[in-house]
Amino acid sequence: MPELTAICVDPDESERAATLERLGAAIDDAALVAAGSIEAAVAACRNHAPDCVVTEYDLPDGTGLELVSRIREIAPDTGCVLHTAVDRETVVANAPDDVVVEYVDKSAETASVRLARLVDATARFRTQTAYPLPKDESARLAALDSYDLDADDLRADVERLTSLAARHYGVSTASINIIDESQQDFLVCHGADWTPTDREDAICTYTIVDDGSVTVIENVAEDPRFADNETLESMGIRSYMGADLTTPSGETIGTFCVYHDEPRSFDDDDRAYLRTLSTVAMRLIELHDDDAGGDTR
Numbered sequence: 001m002p003e004l005t006a007i008c009v010d011p012d013e014s015e016r017a018a019t020l021e022r023l024g025a026a027i028d029d030a031a032l033v034a035a036g037s038i039e040a041a042v043a044a045c046r047n048h049a050p051d052c053v054v055t056e057y058d059l060p061d062g063t064g065l066e067l068v069s070r071i072r073e074i075a076p077d078t079g080c081v082l083h084t085a086v087d088r089e090t091v092v093a094n095a096p097d098d099v100v101v102e103y104v105d106k107s108a109e110t111a112s113v114r115l116a117r118l119v120d121a122t123a124r125f126r127t128q129t130a131y132p133l134p135k136d137e138s139a140r141l142a143a144l145d146s147y148d149l150d151a152d153d154l155r156a157d158v159e160r161l162t163s164l165a166a167r168h169y170g171v172s173t174a175s176i177n178i179i180d181e182s183q184q185d186f187l188v189c190h191g192a193d194w195t196p197t198d199r200e201d202a203i204c205t206y207t208i209v210d211d212g213s214v215t216v217i218e219n220v221a222e223d224p225r226f227a228d229n230e231t232l233e234s235m236g237i238r239s240y241m242g243a244d245l246t247t248p249s250g251e252t253i254g255t256f257c258v259y260h261d262e263p264r265s266f267d268d269d270d271r272a273y274l275r276t277l278s279t280v281a282m283r284l285i286e287l288h289d290d291d292a293g294g295d296t297r
Contacts, residue, residue: 003028003030004029004030004031004051004119004123005030005031005048005052006023006027006030006031006032006033006050006051006054006119007032007033007034007041007048007050007052008032008033008034008035008054008055009036009037009038009053009054009055009056009059009064009067010056011036011056011058011059012056015056016034016036019083019115020032020034022112022116023054026112027119027120033048033050036059036060037061038059038061038062038066038067038070039061041053041055041070041071042067042070042074045074045075045078049075050075050078051078051079051122051123052078052080052081052119052122052123053067053071053078053079053080053081054080054081054083054115054119055067055080056082056083056084057090057091058086064082064084065091065096065099065101067080068082069096069099072099077133077137079102079119079121079122080101080102080122081101081103081115081119081122082101082102082103082104083104083111084104084105084106085106091103102118104118132205132206132209133209134208134209134252136250140208140251140252140253141180141181142251143247143249143253144253144254147285148288148289151288153288157284158176158187158188158285159188159190161176161256161281162174162175162188162189162190162256163190164277165274165277166190166258169260169270171191171258171259171260172191172192172259172261173189173190173192173258173260174190174258175187175188175189175190175192175194175256175257176188176189176254176255176281177242177255177256177257178254179199179202179208179252179253179254179255180199181199182199183196183198183199184196184197184198184199184204184205187254194235198231201229201231201232202231203226203237203242203257204242204254204257206225207242207244207257208252208254208255213244213246213275213278214242214243214271214274214275215240215241215242216241216265216266217239217240218263219239219263220232220238220239220240221263235259236259236261237259238260238261238263239260239262239263240258240259240260241257241271242257242258243255243256243257243274243277243278245278245281245285246278246282247282255278256274256278
């Protein structure tokens with residue numbers, strides 16, 4: 001299986017072939033599909049489920065921006081890159097407010113290198129959505145749907161863990177969060193009465209795509225991802241540590257988090273302890289699901 005699939009759209013056959021050749025040489029295990037128009041690209045998108053679309057601006061049946069809009073109707077999280085000699089000002093002037101797209105000037109000396117990096121990044125990390133998505137997002141959501149998380153006795157059991165975490169770290173708030181398709185829900189929240197937040201406003205949205213199993217943000221206000229986040233400011237979150245809630249089959253369905261209202265650091269022992277608590281919390285979720293007659297995993 002290829003690690004990523006990209007569609008290259010250019011009405012000029014020689015230009016298209018050259019772009020495909022450069023991408024193939026720069027990105028290992030890539031499946032590359034050619035198209036010469038919007039309609040051909042849309043058909044290819046339906047057939048190949050691409051991770052990224054690279055398109056010229058001027059196409060025989062419209063513009064690259066129109067193609068991006070069509071692609072996003074089919075697959076909203078597909079990365080899109082305009083690879084064109086049309087100047088950036090023209091692109092910006094004609095781009096709808098809801099279209100997010102990367103731009104590479106074909107005539108630039110470093111165009112080939114930049115294009116390959118952008119294709120790889122947008123495909124793997126879904127950087128053009130309002131928030132990053134895990135590579136296994138579909139499997140992750142399917143795993144989440146398989147659990148019954150509404151039982152009062154489950155909430156009572158895992159709430160004890162958040163109380164323990166708050167005392168151990170000397171913070172007022174700790175929570176176990178569930179990340180569904182569009183929002184962050186609080187399975188339990190010790191020390192605060194928080195309501196669900198939009199996924200794009202939640203720090204945990206980024207925790208579940210980080211390489212490590214524990215994410216630390218010592219000062220939320222100094223992190224460019226969250227510096228202007230009014231939701232976090234209203235919740236009084238200035239520092240954060242979160243550990244993945246990972247199922248036995250490897251999908252991350254949520255997080256175990258502690259928060260503080262002032263900047264602070266967390267050392268390796270702090271990280272290890274939270275990782276242990278998140279493992280125990282996931283095990284409790286599994287046990288309650290088994291007792292309720294859920295699937296055995």
